[in-house]
Amino acid sequence: MKEQKILEQMLKGDVLALSKLISLVEDRSADVLKIMAKLYPKTGRAQVVGVTGPPGAGKSTLVDRLTELFRKEGKKVGILAVDPSSPFSGGAILGDRIRMQRHNADAGVFIRSMSTRGSHGGLSRATKEVVHLLDAFGFDVVLIETVGVGQTELDVIDLAHTVVVVLVPESGDSVQTMKAGLMEIADVFVVNKADREGAARLAADLHVLLGLVETKPEWKVPVLLTEAEPQKGIQELYQKILEHLSFIKDREPREERRRQYRRRELVEILIDIFRERLLLENGNSLFGKLIREVEAGKRNPYDAVIKILSDRESLAQIFGK
């Protein structure tokens, strides 16, 4: 079995094998489930930090700086840059090349970009699985960098232990256009490019907002001002991330919550597979035919559900790929 061998090499520390496995996950290969089943026992060790915010907020540079700080403590860092909006990963790859040059000689840093490639809702699961891969490979820290925030990005960031939301003072990137979802996911707010006009104002707005909407009762969400060049506030950001990671660790779930979590994970994997297949189905099976009739308004959805559920062959078609 080919992927069995790649998996073994990856677990021995072969970066090329890791890259190959990530590509399989990205392409939603049929072998993904088998691969994940095998490496799952090796996961659960990495600390996962999500960094999200609008395009141009300077997320990549911040991730770079944070990587340097983690590296100084000898921690191995996997970086996953997710761009749900990009139809192809051109821009991201360019960014990677530049970054790769910086960390080129450092075997303790791994950088990978992912984009949608036309997938419908599959990105969230693919991202989670790549995080599992990086975790199993042995990275101490996994940094997920994603443009946000829509539902996909919220799903992507869902598995981060600590979420950093990066904003910049420019109009349009301010809280006025910020979606409410960002308030809920942020463990740390960063106002980056803090030398620009409006930075203090944005930070003040965020403080007001955080005072009004208390999103995390036990954790006071900080608002930090940062600059990448010359570096300002980066050390403080790093400390806050460590602080939140240890805060989260102290709140390890009890056995009953863990049981529920495990069942939910299983159910969500199944549902993701199910949803993906249903949304993409365009074949000439009975099922594909029903979906097209519903789309055209010629058949009502409940009627189609009855037909699908009563027909084992349809169900097998949904899952039988």
Next chain:
Amino acid sequence: MKEQKILEQMLKGDVLALSKLISLVEDRSADVLKIMAKLYPKTGRAQVVGVTGPPGAGKSTLVDRLTELFRKEGKKVGILAVDPSSPFSGGAILGDRIRMQRHNADAGVFIRSMSTRGSHGGLSRATKEVVHLLDAFGFDVVLIETVGVGQTELDVIDLAHTVVVVLVPESGDSVQTMKAGLMEIADVFVVNKADREGAARLAADLHVLLGLVETKPEWKVPVLLTEAEPQKGIQELYQKILEHLSFIKDREPREERRRQYRRRELVEILIDIFRERLLLENGNSLFGKLIREVEAGKRNPYDAVIKILSDRESLAQIFGK
């Protein structure tokens, strides 16, 4: 076929038949899909208004007042009170009785309560289906009243054309404890019991919040002050609801969006059925066994997914109830 006859009677205007169908939906009867498939062509006419907020905010009374105003224009009103937190519908039923007395002689008003009854995630679908029932029955307006806001309530309110979020000046019910999700769903904010201390402050806070987080670019979310006894601001609330309903109607989706919406509706019905069965499964089938192993941490979820997908009998068990 018994439910066929009930359905016919319901479509002729028999309220008792309507009540029976709602009970079938609430009990997640196996006949629900058939019933919904048949009445689906009759739906799509009702205007659906959601009223949500913390317990004790005076939602029921506001719904009552709004009902009177809709009735004055000759509109038939169906009221659906959803209480996701209540383990049994005792309290809700008591409230209904009191309200029923008021509208007792009025055949143009129908009131029904729903509670979770131990269902896991099924409430959202049941609620949507009851709204379809009320719609098909011929109510011009359907008012959904729900305590909020958790994910279930957000799902419940999802199908409302217009969402009214009701708050009260009391501490603990203020914006400080308000979840960010409420900001996103509100089309109209109401500060009820506006004679109490802190009402103006709460309204001002909401204005600040709405200024900072612009949730609906094309619709300016109003903040209204109301009192039930003596009535203050109710007429204005009513007007704002009508205004929003007509605002929404002008934005009717085009054919391509409608096609996507129809497919999504089909997919979501199937996924809801799937999720419900997966979360509740505790039988001795292979599938039930696998889920328990995953819960206990003895088997990893990906491994279980592979086993489930490769076993048509498991899939049939999930759907074959």
